[in-house]
Amino acid sequence: MSATALHPEVGVSDEKQAAAKSAGRRFGALVVRLGAIAAFAAIMAYFVIFAPGFTSTFNLINVVEQSAILGVLAYGMTAVIIGGGSDVTEGGIDLSIAANMGLCAAVYATLLSMGYGDLLSVLAAIAVGMAVGALNALAVVGLGILPLLATLAVLNVAAGMELTLTQNTVVGASSPLLGLLVSGSFLGISALAWALIVFSAIVIAVIHGTAFGLRLYAVGGHPEAARAAGLSVPFYVSFTYVLSGFCAAVASILTVSRLSASTPGSGELLLSVLAAALLGTVFSRRFVPTMGGTLLSVLFIGLLANGFQLLNVSSYWVNGVQGALILLVVAITSFARGSEGSR
Amino acid sequence: MTRSMKGLVKALALGLAAACSLAAISGATAEELSLKGKRIGVSAIGTDHYWDLMAFRGIQDRVKELGGEVIALDAGRKDQQQIAQLQTLIAQKPDAIIEQLGNLEVLNPWLQKIRDAGIPLFTVDTATPHAINNTTSNNYNIGAEIALQMVADMGGKGNVLVFNGFYSVPVCKIRYDQLKYVLTSFPDVKIVEPELRDVIPNTVQSAYSNVTDMLTKSPEKGSIGAVWACWDVPQIGATQAVEAAGRNEVKTYGIDGSPEVVKMVMDPKSSAGAVAAQQPYEIGKTSVDNAAKYLAGQKVAPFTFVPAVLINKENAAEKGKPFLDAAEKAGVK
Incomplete structure (x- = not known):
């Protein structure tokens, strides 16, 4: 609406027409969005009815556990997209997040195997993760490189450093913290599942419950307006990349606990992380990424693989369905953007 | 006991004539074994190499041949995915699980969980103390x-x-x-x-x-x-x-x-x-036979070796061809 004020040359009748058109598209977008959510619900309902053991508490806790690493990474990615804007080509994106996790896991496992304790090893992993995040921030904010390219370059730096450190081998690790994460449980819920629950609660509270989070959305949604309102855009954008690095470090500790080692090939997770962050937008009315939406889509991706296995459908289908859903959501998002873009 | 002795002698004899062993070993035990009404979970770290694919196929084909149901899981060479698949597989409580390759350091705690859940575990080319039998080449x-x-x-x-x-x-x-x-x-x-x-x-x-x-x-x-x-x-x-x-x-x-x-x-x-x-297809099939024997109450040795053939410059013309034929038959290049 405010956009029309910036264009006084637009005639009254044009304005009405545009408003009607935009309302129509908005309605269309709403229908498509509800359609997507209905499709998610239908898949879940099908699993509930036909997949043996799908609804058992044991199975559901398993899925939450299996989603913990992807979830923590997807929060980092979501924060970057919120702060950098959700334009797929020019907006915020952190392609290095999965490789960063691999590097942090390698640092953590290597230090543990060298006999350093949990405290030092965890701190080192977090420092490395945030340093990689800071490198992204420097490239994107400081040097003004397109995030897609900047983080792609940092991906290679992180992957290369991991290879140098581990020589592409499996580094076994065990420690009291890892033992707790593997076998600990509270109220019948395993430690890894708790890790996701607590981490989710914190990021949702910070991003959606504080003025800081609101400002972050302002910076990503309309940087010029945010700057005019006195917000330091570079600070907020840099913050998201460092946060993303922090998430990578936290995920690395979870991954080492789950695999009892740091293993090569963490970079493979990137596609799922992107999928989760992008899919999450359909759970928001304005098609913006939200932490809650990301959580739902992470769980959805986990349940999809789980349901297919329980139905004894080939695991090869999971990738195909995941890819199709990403395409659908990106299509819907661009459709909804189109209505905003035409103002 | 005598049957397994006979089998051993037969296997040794066949090892010398490895070219025809593919058909012969499966023919020797086909009538006696059955997996009717049994569900067998199969987990492989990946199938992007010839060996892995052939063994994975051998397992699945043999389970179906014996009348069982296969839950076949290919982790696409992702450790995370294999662990998630094994975790869900344990919850599915199959009659036996056959695990094929992967990082032992990553797998061992989960293979232990399979045994803790009371599910018999068999492995293909994966030596672990948690398996009842590991079928592999020597x-x-x-x-x-x-x-x-x-x-x-x-x-x-x-x-x-x-x-x-x-x-x-x-x-x-x-x-x-x-x-x-x-x-x-x-x-x-x-x-x-x-x-x-x-x-x-x-x-x-x-x-x-x-x-x-x-x-x-x-x-x-x-x-x-x-x-x-x-x-x-x-x-x-x-x-x-x-x-x-x-x-x-x-x-x-x-x-x-x-x-x-x-x-x-x-x-x-x-x-x-x-x-x-090596004969990966045969290795996969043999591990299923071992699982079937175990489920039928027979004794199974902790490892089974399926013979391999050294193909060198001198014997290549004669020894190589049967392998190419087997690969072609399976539709793998």
Whole structure:
């Protein structure tokens, strides 16, 4: 609406027409969005009815556990997209997040195997993760490189450093913290599942419950307006990349606990992380990424693989369905953007 | 007992005539075993290599042949995914689980959980204390044979480039250790330090550039005598690199018997010296037979060896063809 004020040359009748058109598209977008959510619900309902053991508490806790690493990474990615804007080509994106996790896991496992304790090893992993995040921030904010390219370059730096450190081998690790994460449980819920629950609660509270989070959305949604309102855009954008690095470090500790080692090939997770962050937008009315939406889509991706296995459908289908859903959501998002873009 | 003795004798006899063993072993036990009404979970770390795919297929085909239901899970070479699949598989409570390859360090705690859940565990080419039976090739034999072939071709002296990127994979450890053991008797054969690292993915390309670099570093003819790898995909890249550099005095050695490598060894002009060809399809089938025997209350030994065949320049024409035929029959190139 405010956009029309910036264009006084637009005639009254044009304005009405545009408003009607935009309302129509908005309605269309709403229908498509509800359609997507209905499709998610239908898949879940099908699993509930036909997949043996799908609804058992044991199975559901398993899925939450299996989603913990992807979830923590997807929060980092979501924060970057919120702060950098959700334009797929020019907006915020952190392609290095999965490789960063691999590097942090390698640092953590290597230090543990060298006999350093949990405290030092965890701190080192977090420092490395945030340093990689800071490198992204420097490239994107400081040097003004397109995030897609900047983080792609940092991906290679992180992957290369991991290879140098581990020589592409499996580094076994065990420690009291890892033992707790593997076998600990509270109220019948395993430690890894708790890790996701607590981490989710914190990021949702910070991003959606504080003025800081609101400002972050302002910076990503309309940087010029945010700057005019006195917000330091570079600070907020840099913050998201460092946060993303922090998430990578936290995920690395979870991954080492789950695999009892740091293993090569963490970079493979990137596609799922992107999928989760992008899919999450359909759970928001304005098609913006939200932490809650990301959580739902992470769980959805986990349940999809789980349901297919329980139905004894080939695991090869999971990738195909995941890819199709990403395409659908990106299509819907661009459709909804189109209505905003035409103002 | 007598039946297993008979089976052993038969297996040994067949080992000598490995060419026809594919048909014969399965024919010997087909009538007695059944998996009717049983659900068998199969978890493989990946199927992107010939060996893995053939073994994975052998398992599935055999379970279906015996009337069982297969839950087949391919982790696409992602540890996270394999762990998630195993976790869900345990909740599905199948009658038995067959696990094929992967990182032992990652897998062992989860294989322990399979046993804790009371599910019989069988493995293919994966030596773990948690499995009731591991079906594999005799990697001690394979490792020694391919090493001895290499030493013989080198005339007992020279330098060897060794790919040792997967020492954490148990079969590679055995083969590498056997190579070292054989070399203790041939002090004039030396491994070039530092050793090379084979990688997944881009195995062929990476081996090609590694070997090219090393040949460039040692330009005099004869300074490198052979290239060794614990499997045969690096051997493909190594052979191409040797040929591209025109260093025909260097021969390559590997293990597994991928059709592409068997063809190379069969080609008299190729620098591929020898390959120890395993029978992965047969290994997969045999592990199912072991599971079926166990579920029928029979005793099963902790490991079963399926014979492998050393294909070298001398015997390639005769020994290589049956392997290519088997691969073609399975529709794998």
